[in-house]
Amino acid sequence: MQRLLGWFLTTLLVVFGLSCSGAVSSICGADADSKSSGAVDKASQRGWSNWRGPQQNGQSVARNLPENLSPDGPNLLWTLDLAGRGTPVGFKDRLFVFGYRGEDADLHEVLLAIDPVSGKVIWEQRFNDFLSDIIYQRYSIGSPTVDPTTGNVYLMTSTGAVHAFDFEGNELWNRSMMEEFGRIAFPNGRTGAPVVVDGMVIVRGITTNAGRNGPARDRLYAFDAATGVLQWISTPGTAPKDSSFSTPFVANINGRKLLYVGTGCGNVVCVDARTGQPLWRFPLSQGGVNSSVVVDGEHLIAIHGKENLDSSQTGRMVAIKPPAIDGGKSQNVLRRTHEVWRNDLGNFTSSPVLVDGVLYQLLPTGFLVAVDAADGRELWRKKLANEQLHASPLWADGKLYVPMLNGDVFVLAVERAGVKEISRVRLKGDCIGSPAAFGGRLYIHTTERLYAFGDKKRRRSRSIDSPANPAPGAIASHRVVPPSWLLQAGQEQNVVIEALDAQGRLVRAYAADEWALDTTSSQPVEMARPGVVRARAGSGYFADNVAIRLPGHDAALKVYVRVVPAPPFSVDFEETSLQPGPERHFAHPPAPWIGGKMKWEVVSHEGSKVLRKTLKRLLFQRAITFIGHPDLENYTIEADIMSDGSRRLLGTVGVINQRYVIALNGGWQQLEVSSNYDRYRVGTPYRWKAGIWYRIKARVDVAADGSGVIRAKVWPRGTKEPDTWLLEAPHAQAHPKGAPGVFGFSPQAQFPVFVDNVSVMKNEQ
Numbered sequence: 001m002q003r004l005l006g007w008f009l010t011t012l013l014v015v016f017g018l019s020c021s022g023a024v025s026s027i028c029g030a031d032a033d034s035k036s037s038g039a040v041d042k043a044s045q046r047g048w049s050n051w052r053g054p055q056q057n058g059q060s061v062a063r064n065l066p067e068n069l070s071p072d073g074p075n076l077l078w079t080l081d082l083a084g085r086g087t088p089v090g091f092k093d094r095l096f097v098f099g100y101r102g103e104d105a106d107l108h109e110v111l112l113a114i115d116p117v118s119g120k121v122i123w124e125q126r127f128n129d130f131l132s133d134i135i136y137q138r139y140s141i142g143s144p145t146v147d148p149t150t151g152n153v154y155l156m157t158s159t160g161a162v163h164a165f166d167f168e169g170n171e172l173w174n175r176s177m178m179e180e181f182g183r184i185a186f187p188n189g190r191t192g193a194p195v196v197v198d199g200m201v202i203v204r205g206i207t208t209n210a211g212r213n214g215p216a217r218d219r220l221y222a223f224d225a226a227t228g229v230l231q232w233i234s235t236p237g238t239a240p241k242d243s244s245f246s247t248p249f250v251a252n253i254n255g256r257k258l259l260y261v262g263t264g265c266g267n268v269v270c271v272d273a274r275t276g277q278p279l280w281r282f283p284l285s286q287g288g289v290n291s292s293v294v295v296d297g298e299h300l301i302a303i304h305g306k307e308n309l310d311s312s313q314t315g316r317m318v319a320i321k322p323p324a325i326d327g328g329k330s331q332n333v334l335r336r337t338h339e340v341w342r343n344d345l346g347n348f349t350s351s352p353v354l355v356d357g358v359l360y361q362l363l364p365t366g367f368l369v370a371v372d373a374a375d376g377r378e379l380w381r382k383k384l385a386n387e388q389l390h391a392s393p394l395w396a397d398g399k400l401y402v403p404m405l406n407g408d409v410f411v412l413a414v415e416r417a418g419v420k421e422i423s424r425v426r427l428k429g430d431c432i433g434s435p436a437a438f439g440g441r442l443y444i445h446t447t448e449r450l451y452a453f454g455d456k457k458r459r460r461s462r463s464i465d466s467p468a469n470p471a472p473g474a475i476a477s478h479r480v481v482p483p484s485w486l487l488q489a490g491q492e493q494n495v496v497i498e499a500l501d502a503q504g505r506l507v508r509a510y511a512a513d514e515w516a517l518d519t520t521s522s523q524p525v526e527m528a529r530p531g532v533v534r535a536r537a538g539s540g541y542f543a544d545n546v547a548i549r550l551p552g553h554d555a556a557l558k559v560y561v562r563v564v565p566a567p568p569f570s571v572d573f574e575e576t577s578l579q580p581g582p583e584r585h586f587a588h589p590p591a592p593w594i595g596g597k598m599k600w601e602v603v604s605h606e607g608s609k610v611l612r613k614t615l616k617r618l619l620f621q622r623a624i625t626f627i628g629h630p631d632l633e634n635y636t637i638e639a640d641i642m643s644d645g646s647r648r649l650l651g652t653v654g655v656i657n658q659r660y661v662i663a664l665n666g667g668w669q670q671l672e673v674s675s676n677y678d679r680y681r682v683g684t685p686y687r688w689k690a691g692i693w694y695r696i697k698a699r700v701d702v703a704a705d706g707s708g709v710i711r712a713k714v715w716p717r718g719t720k721e722p723d724t725w726l727l728e729a730p731h732a733q734a735h736p737k738g739a740p741g742v743f744g745f746s747p748q749a750q751f752p753v754f755v756d757n758v759s760v761m762k763n764e765q
Contacts, residue, residue, distance in 0.1 A: 047091035051143035058353035060396035078119030084445040085432035123169030130659035138189030173228030179630035192245030230482035232276030240264035242288030262289025274504025305348030315346010341376035403431030473501035487535035518547040543591035599623035633737040645751035653753035656741030662698035682729035693717040708734020
């Protein structure tokens with residue numbers, strides 16, 4: 001069954017401040033840089049700024065928390081009718097909650113800022129699902145993160161859109177990971193939480209991008225916390241077998257900030273937090289490692305719930321002793337010699353809590369197990385429920401708060417010798433997310449409600465400022481920010497060249513006139529003015545490395561650049577040079593396309609060069625491919641489309657406009673508009689046949705109130721275009737922007753679909 005699930009998820013792949021105290025003191029290190037980290041942690045300890053808390057191990061410094069959590073008792077402060085599957089976070093006088101509301105086409109995820117005392121909603125932001133495969137109600141399986149130094153709030157939605165808001169809810173920036181980097185949204189909806197390190201917001205996901213980042217990999221992306229500018233991309237693992245929402249643990253080793261995180265390829269990896277350099281990986285599982293790691297002294301402890309690499313048994317908990325970090329550029333692969341201990345416990349998504357040398361771990365069968373962190377021995381176990389999913393325990397005020405899938409929440413007194421039940425309560429809904437505690441209050445989010453328990457007389461928390469970081473060392477390396485450019489023809493990009501020390505800290509940023517591009521005449525990128533580059537107006541598709549020269553440095557810096565045309569533009573493939581292949585002469589689609597290579601090929605068909613859906617790999621039977629800039633809006637896209645097949649088996653083929661798929665569905669014999677196929681889909685009958693070319697046309701009109709209409713028409717190619725739209729699909733919360741693209745689905749990879757003569761033009765009104 002696990003192998004089948006792994007195959008299913010692999011199929012989906014191709015569709016497209018921190019404490020240095022207590023148990024983590026040794027690995028965080030006591031050095032000049034840890035002084036800054038410690039100050040930030042004191043600020044964050046006034047709240048719960050990320051899902052695992054200020055110590056990153058499920059411990060809270062909150063005191064005077066209630067032992068009885070009855071929803072009808074005196075300790076209930078308030079409840080809020082909001083479904084959720086993650087952990088609330090809080091800072092100063094705000095609680096930030098990720099949840100979802102609505103049904104079907106009206107379902108949307110929300111980020112709320114709430115008064116933690118009264119439960120009053122202060123502000124709200126909404127997010128649509130788009131082009132995802134999320135099923136059932138698997139939304140908001142993640143958490144926001146607060147930067148304690150600024151109060152800014154960061155969130156990645158289930159579709160992979162990264163948003164930054166200030167404390168008052170004003171959006172600072174957003175990035176579409178799906179359209180820019182090819183992030184894949186899985187049916188399970190697991191998303192996780194960002195981390196904030198040294199002014200950067202770091203998120204992760206499985207992406208299929210372009211160039212060296214083209215193959216599907218579980219990657220980390222760092223963005224400037226204030227501006228959203230990409231800082232680095234890291235590919236620390238191998239080909240993924242599953243998704244993962246493991247949240248990185250941030251360590252401080254002799255002044256060097258490191259990330260420890262599980263990946264979808266079954267590794268636990270270590271990455272330099274300031275530069276993204278992969279340092280080592282430890283192969284652990286046949287599937288993804290979803291649980292977040294904890295650190296005990298010099299040891300890193302991880303758990304997984306898939307098949308082991310060296311046996312057919314599922315699940316294992318291990319303690320790893322990380323190697324010393326050298327100055328090399330290659331990534332080390334750790335072996336069993338780096339294991340300190342192992343046991344046979346396993347969990348797919350719940351993370352352990354570390355308290356006084358004891359790990360408290362939930363199992364999928366509903367047991368709570370205590371493990372000696374020194375040698376991995378099981379100390380005791382207690383049955384709490386029949387099953388468990390995602391949620392992790394919370395240690396606070398000398399008690400262990402344990403939410404279970406069935407809605408039961410246990411308050412336990414635990415120690416090495418055993419466990420005693422203090423109280424047990426059944427809340428409405430399933431407990432998928434973990435509890436959070438700060439300011440003398442406990443917050444639990446279920447799939448039906450958000451609960452706040454605590455002392456009604458408790459006063460509000462205050463904030464603490466943090467001092468500046470210490471001075472950096474000598475220059476050891478350089479980097480380009482952003483490290484990868486996506487430019488529409490005529491678009492400009494601010495660029496900064498930075499010098500870093502051996503710990504990845506910023507030594508200096510070069511003045512704008514201290515560097516220059518070193519490009520050839522065939523590269524459509526130029527200096528607009530010092531510090532600003534530009535894609536030449538009228539440029540077509542381009543993807544390659546571009547050189548940057550620094551005076552006094554012999555070696556050029558390299559940056560990968562993708563240029564896409566600006567509307568109006570068209571693609572007809574006739575100028576494409578075909579090369580011999582195993583089955584036919586072919587060419588890959590334009591390199592800047594996201595999600596195109598290996599899923600489409602340019603071939604000669606009936607005397608013309610056209611785009612053909614590949615059939616060699618069953619895993620590639622469906623393709624969502626973006627061909628333009630993700631910020632485009634108010635445009636019309638047209639294309640010629642065709643499907644091979646029979647009366648009983650036809651593919652689905654069409655275009656993408658502002659995050660909607662507009663396509664001819666062969667199985668249903670209709671023209672349809674969809675976004676998430678299970679949530680927003682509108683169709684109208686249209687009889688069409690295999691082997692005949694059709695012309696499809698679509699536009700999205702968005703009104704001032706946010707509602708919109710997706711308009712589409714289709715007709716046999718070469719005949720007169722209909723005067724009226726065949727389909728006009730209303731959407732109460734329309735997508736305001738999104739990259740144009742092409743869509744193809746060849747059921748069971750039996751018959752190809754074709755696309756030709758694509759055009760994108762701005763709407764006149």
